Amino acid sequence: MRLAHRSRVPAFGISLLLLVCFATRSFSQGRPEDYPNILLSEHWAIRLPDSLIVADAIILSSSAVAVLAAELGRAYEIRTDARTSIRTLCADVAYSGVAVARLASDGRAAVLDKSRRIVAIDQGAERECEVHQLGVEAGDMVLSAVGAGDGWLLIVATRSGVVWFVRLSARGDKVWRRRLSSLAISGVEAPRLFASAAASAVVLSSMDWPFGWRAVNLDATEHILRSRLAIDEFKQFESGWLGLRTVPLDVGYLQVLAQQSRPGRAFALYDASGELRRVSRVDAVLGVVTADANARLLLMQRRERGAELVMYSWAWSDP
Numbered sequence: 001m002r003l004a005h006r007s008r009v010p011a012f013g014i015s016l017l018l019l020v021c022f023a024t025r026s027f028s029q030g031r032p033e034d035y036p037n038i039l040l041s042e043h044w045a046i047r048l049p050d051s052l053i054v055a056d057a058i059i060l061s062s063s064a065v066a067v068l069a070a071e072l073g074r075a076y077e078i079r080t081d082a083r084t085s086i087r088t089l090c091a092d093v094a095y096s097g098v099a100v101a102r103l104a105s106d107g108r109a110a111v112l113d114k115s116r117r118i119v120a121i122d123q124g125a126e127r128e129c130e131v132h133q134l135g136v137e138a139g140d141m142v143l144s145a146v147g148a149g150d151g152w153l154l155i156v157a158t159r160s161g162v163v164w165f166v167r168l169s170a171r172g173d174k175v176w177r178r179r180l181s182s183l184a185i186s187g188v189e190a191p192r193l194f195a196s197a198a199a200s201a202v203v204l205s206s207m208d209w210p211f212g213w214r215a216v217n218l219d220a221t222e223h224i225l226r227s228r229l230a231i232d233e234f235k236q237f238e239s240g241w242l243g244l245r246t247v248p249l250d251v252g253y254l255q256v257l258a259q260q261s262r263p264g265r266a267f268a269l270y271d272a273s274g275e276l277r278r279v280s281r282v283d284a285v286l287g288v289v290t291a292d293a294n295a296r297l298l299l300m301q302r303r304e305r306g307a308e309l310v311m312y313s314w315a316w317s318d319p
Contacts (some may be wrong), residue, residue, distance in 0.1 A: 034319055035269075035271065035277040035278065035319060036251075036316040036317060036318060036319055037316065037317045037318075037319065038249070038254075038269065038314050038315075038316060039314060039315045039316070039317055040298065040312045040313070040314050041312060041313050041314070041315070042310060042311070042312055043062060043063075043297075043311040043312065043313060044063070044080045044310070044311050045308050045309070045310045045311075046078065046080065046084060046308060046309045046310075047306055047307070047308055048301075048306070048307040048308060048309055049307065050306060050307050051071065052069055052070075052071070052072075052307060053069070053070040053071065053301075053307075054067045054068065054069065054070070054289050054301050054309065055068045055069065055070035055097075055098075056068040056097075056098075056099050056100050056289070056290070057100065057289045057290045057299055058100055058101060058102045058109065058147065058290060059290060059291075059292040059295070059297050059299055059311075060077070060102065060107075060109070062295065062297060062311065062313070063079060063080045063081050063311075064077065064078065064079045064080070064081075065077075065078050065299060065309070065311070066078075066089060066100050066102070066109045067100070067289075067309070068097050068098075068099065068100045068111070072096075073095065073096030073097050073098075073113075074088060074089075074095075074096075074097065075088070075089040075090070075097050075100045075109070075111045076088055076089060077089055077109065077122075078309070080311075087125060089109055089111060089120075089122045089129075090111060090120040090121075090122050090129035091129075092128055092129055093118075093120045093129045093131055094116070095111060095113035095115075095116060095118065095120055096113055096114075096115050096116075097111040097112060097113055097120075098112055098113065098114040098142060098144075098145050099111070099112045099144075099145035099146055099147060099152070100112075100147070101146070101147020101148075101152065101197075102147060103121070103147075103150055103170045104149055104150035104170075105150050105170065108121055108122055108123070108124075109121075109122045110122065110147070110170065112134070112145050112147075112152055112154075112172075114142035114145070117133060117134040117136060118131050118132060118133060118134060118172065119131070119132045119133075119134060119152070119168075119170075119171060119172035121170070121171070130171075132171040132172040132173075133172055134168065134172045135166075135168055135169075135172055135173045135174030136154065136156060136166060136168075136174070137158075139158055139159050140156040140157070140158060140164075140166075141156060141157045141158075141159075142154055142155075142156050143155045143156060143157055143163070143193075144193060144194070144195045145195070146195040146196065146197050146202055147197055148167075148197050148201075148202050148218055149200070149218050150169070150170050151167065151168050151169045151170050151175065152167070152168040152169075152170075152172070153165065153166070153167055153168075153195065153202050153218065154166040154167075154168065155193065155195065162179070163179070164177055164178065164179060165177070165178045165179075167218070192206065192207040192208055193205065193206060193207065194207065194243070194244060194245045194246070196245050196246060196247050196248070196290070196291075197290075198215060198248040198293070199248070199293065199294070200217065200218060201215045201216060201217050201218065201248075202215070202216055202218065203215045203246050203247070203248060203253065204216065205243055205244070205245060205246040205255065206243055207242055207243045207244075208243065209234065209237060209238045209241065209243075210229050210230065210231050210234045210238075211234060211237070211243035211255065211257060211268075212226070212227050212229050213226070213227045213246040213253070213255065214226040214227070215248075225273070225274050226274060227246075227253075227255075227270060227274040227276070228274050228275055228276065230268070230276040233276055233279060234257075234279075237257055237266060240259060240260050240261055241257050241258065241259055241260065241266070242257065242258045242259075242260055243255070243257055243258075244256040244257065244258050244287050244288070245287070245288055245289075245290075247288050247290065247291040247298075248291060248293045249291065249293055249296075249314070250293045250294070250296055251271070251272055251316070252269065252270050252271045252272050252277070253269075253270040253274070254267065254268070254269055254270075254288060254291070254298075255267070255268040255269075255270065256268075256287050256288050258287065262283075263283060263284055263285040263303075264281065264282070264283055264284075265281070265282050265284060265285070265286055265287065266279055266280065266281045266282075267279070267280045267281075267282070284302065284303075284304070285302065285303040286300055286301065286302035286303070287300065287301055287302075288300050289301055289309075295313075296313050296314050296315070297311060297312070297313055298311070298312040298313070298314060299311055299312075300312060
C-alpha cells in the first residue's frame, strides 16, 4: 500500500470545523447556544488508495494509528512522525480481520479474525505474531467486534437467530456469554449495530431511524447511559439515511449519520447525559472512524479529492 502525506489544513477541514461548532436549529431540551462549542484542529492528513475503506482503527498516539482495511481484511500501522511509514501488522499470519484493538495491558495491537476465529497479537517489526483461538461456539456468526478494556466484546448470532454478547480476554478466551435481547435499540434487537469502545464501556449505535444508542458497561449487566431519542429533530433523516458510529468525547458523544443516495453527512453532538445538543449537516463523504477521549483525538476518513485519513484534535470554547 502506498500513502501520500499532507500536513496542510485544507479548506474542507475549516468548513467542517465551522459546521460542527455552530448549530443549525434549536431543540426542545435546552438551547444550543447554552452548550459549549467543539473546535476541531487538523493534525495531519494522509492520502489513501481510492480502493481502501477503513473498517476499524485504533489511535496509538497523535502521530500513529493502526487501521483495518475493509476489502483486504489486513491491518496496518501508520506513523506520521518525521516521515510517513506503514507496516503490516502480523504480516506472517493469514487473516481477514473484523476488528483491531490496542491491548490495555501493554499497548500492543491485536487483530480479531472472524473467519479463522483467531486473535493475532502483533509483536513488533521482525518478530512473529502471537496467535490464539477465539472462545466462541461452533455455529456462532460474528456480527460485530470491538476492543474493550484488556480484551474484546463480540456480538454473535446463532443459527437460530439468537443474538449474544460474548466477552473475550486479550488472547481470545471466553470470559462470559450473555443474551443481547435486553439491549435492543430503536426497536431492533441488534444485527444492525455499530460498536465503539469507551473508557469503561461500549457504545452501541443503531443503524436504523431514529438512531438510538446506548452505553453499556463491560460486563453488559447494566446500561450506563442511553440516548434520549430525538424523533422530532431527526425526522428529516427518517428516509434515506443510515446511522454510523457514535464515539465518546471527553464530555459527551458525537454521532454520525450518512445519506445513502448522495454524499451527505449529519453530525449530532450529545451532552454527557445523552441529550441531543446540536445537529450539523455537510454535503461531503466523511465519517468518524474512532476517537481517543483522554487525548482528545478524533480519527476520520473523508473523500474530498480522493480518500484521506485525517487526525483531528478537539477543544471546547464558550457558547
